Amino acid sequence: MSNSSAAPPTIPHTVWLARGRHIGSDDTAEVVRRQLRRLKDREVIDDHLEPDADDAPAAPERVFEARWRVEGTVTVRARLTLPCAPEPGSASGSSSHSHSPPSSSSSEGQEWVLVAEAERVWDPRWPSPATVFWPEDPEDPGNADAGWDHVTVPGLRFRRVNPLPSDEKDLRRLFRSCAQDGWGIHVVVHEAMTPDAHGRQPLARLLPPSLRHCVVEHRATPDQLRSVNYALLREFDFQVPRGGAVVLPTSPVAPSYDVRDFSVRSVFLDGSEPTALVDVLCRYAASARPLPEGGEEAVTALRERWSLMTLEEELARERRLVAMYAEALEAMTKSRDLYRESADRANEALAALRESAGGVSGSFPQSAGSSPLQRTFGRLRDATKGLRPAPPTESDREDPPRDGGKSAEKR
Structure with a gap:
């Protein structure tokens, strides 16, 4: 864990993002291609592209791009990425972070990452980018598990009611995994009483289009309130109101998160529009949420590639x-130019130094193996030797007679 005190980057207000898994017998890339062609033919989108399609078998991932307009003039650009599964036992697979999304495999399905950005702040009433790349209807009605709407947290799906487990340890483990999944918006809804057929329908169909494919609904039965709240207290230090709902925070918790702002006292599961819950989910989606792991790279790829x-x-x-x-x-x-000017000044200074040295002792021989600077200082040393007094001779060093020469005079 990083010890940096810097706040993590947040999801830009112009960006919509989601991540999930596609499970089914059909090739994932071909499902996306068919959907994009269908919408282009119907002029729902302006255009689409599969960059480097010729290099797809050797590429580390497959990429699909699409652009369309909302409200007639606002351009939306979206990028869907299908990461390739790492080879078993490969270095990339063994060195993955503990919070990294599960790798794509045949048993887990094909992981996908979708990021879209508009020219202005994202409006949840706009069409969901997921429906641009994925078909709204089930691909294989005979296979209940087939579809692109699987959450990377095992056992969960978008657009569905996800019953909470009864075991307390499983509950805490699930809530912990949901907190690590910053790509989705996880909300826990408690049933005050067993709902009828209308109340058992997922709430996603009543949400604004752009929220339907990033909200994960967890449903607690009437008799689960105590165990669910115990697990919530242990993991997040709050509870879900009886018959209400609460949005789970990400980990680390965003500074803007306050459970009082993102909880609802009552949710009527009778098929009517949950106005209060929709308002809470819209405010949470628009809040300063930290970018999930891998989200910053995905947004950068959309903008720069x-x-x-x-x-x-x-x-x-x-x-x-x-x-x-x-x-x-x-x-x-x-x-x-600065380097050339500095070199010229250095040459001028060296020439002046040589001139001053030559004025004292004339020209001096240069040794072939020395540098210009060494030769200059050598000339200065030789020149100063001529200015020094001659050393005393042996006769000069003899002490004079102590009698001042009187003995010589006597002789």
Whole structure:
């Protein structure tokens, strides 16, 4: 765990994101292709693209891009990624983080990551990006497990009622896993009494379109209130109201999360629109939620590796590249000029030093193996030798007669 005190990056307000698994006999990529072609033919979307489709077998992931407009003028760009499953026993698979999403495999299905961004703040009433890449109706009505709406937390699905387990340890384990899944919005709903057929229907069908495929509904039966609240207290230090609902926080908890703001006292499971719950879910989706693990990379890939461009966008990109290269060239030119100016000043200083040394002792021989700076200091050393007093001779060093020469005079 990181000891950094910096706040984690939050989901941009223009971004919609989700992650899940596709399970079924059909090839996942082909299911996506059929859906995109269908919507393009019906002019629901403006265009779609599968970048580097020719390199798909060797690529680490498959990518699909699509763009469409909402409200007539607001452009939405979306990128669906199908990560390839790591080889069994590979380094990438063995070094994965403990909170990383489960790897794709034949038994777990194909994992997918979907990120969309609009030109302005995302409106939950807009069509869900999931329905652009995935069919709304079941692919195989005869197989209840088939579909793209499986949550990466095992056993959970979008657009469904997910009954809570009865065992307390399983409850706590599930809540802990849900807190680590920042890609989805997990809400616990308690049934005050056993609902009728209308009340047993999932609440997703009553939610705004953009919330239907990122909200995971957990349902607690009337007699589960005590065990569910005990598990919630142990994991999150709060409880779900009797007959109400509460949105589970992510881990780490967002600074903006307050259980009082994201809980509902009563949810009427009679088929009517849960207005209070919809309001809570919309506010939670719009709050400052931390980007889930892998979310920052997915958003960056959407923004920086986007390939599906119009002619105007390609021209704008080329202009930005030209401006960027021009700035880099200007910076290199300034650096070169500064270096040249410094070199000229150093040469002038060296020439002045040589001139001053030559004025004292003339020209000096240069040793072939020395540098210009060493030769300059060598000349200075030789020049200063001529200015020093001559050392005393042996005769000069003899002490003078103590009698001041009187003995010589007597002789």
